[in-house]
Amino acid sequence: MNKQRDILIERLEHKLMERDQVIAEMARPPSVADDRIAALEAQVRELKTDVHALLNELLYQKTIIKELQQGGTLDRREPGVNRSTEYIIAESTLKAYPGQDRQSDVIVVE
Numbered sequence: 001m002n003k004q005r006d007i008l009i010e011r012l013e014h015k016l017m018e019r020d021q022v023i024a025e026m027a028r029p030p031s032v033a034d035d036r037i038a039a040l041e042a043q044v045r046e047l048k049t050d051v052h053a054l055l056n057e058l059l060y061q062k063t064i065i066k067e068l069q070q071g072g073t074l075d076r077r078e079p080g081v082n083r084s085t086e087y088i089i090a091e092s093t094l095k096a097y098p099g100q101d102r103q104s105d106v107i108v109v110e
Contacts, residue, residue: 030038
């Protein structure tokens, strides 16, 4: 019975040493390998965001294709995108406006 108690005490001491080692490892400053892992995790997050954006774009293109196949008209406009075909022509040469001098910084837009 004494022998079993000694074995039990030895096992508990071993577990205590392992726990102390884990605590000591956590207290150490991060190593180069930890920095590399953090950098890789950041890259994975960035790639995940890019893939999500690509999937959204593919789904948008798929809806456009379906509308075209069904004979629908495309009248979708993305917010913030100006699809105007008007062009602004600006001229600031003496030949275009002979009454103005070259010192003027004003550009006339028609």
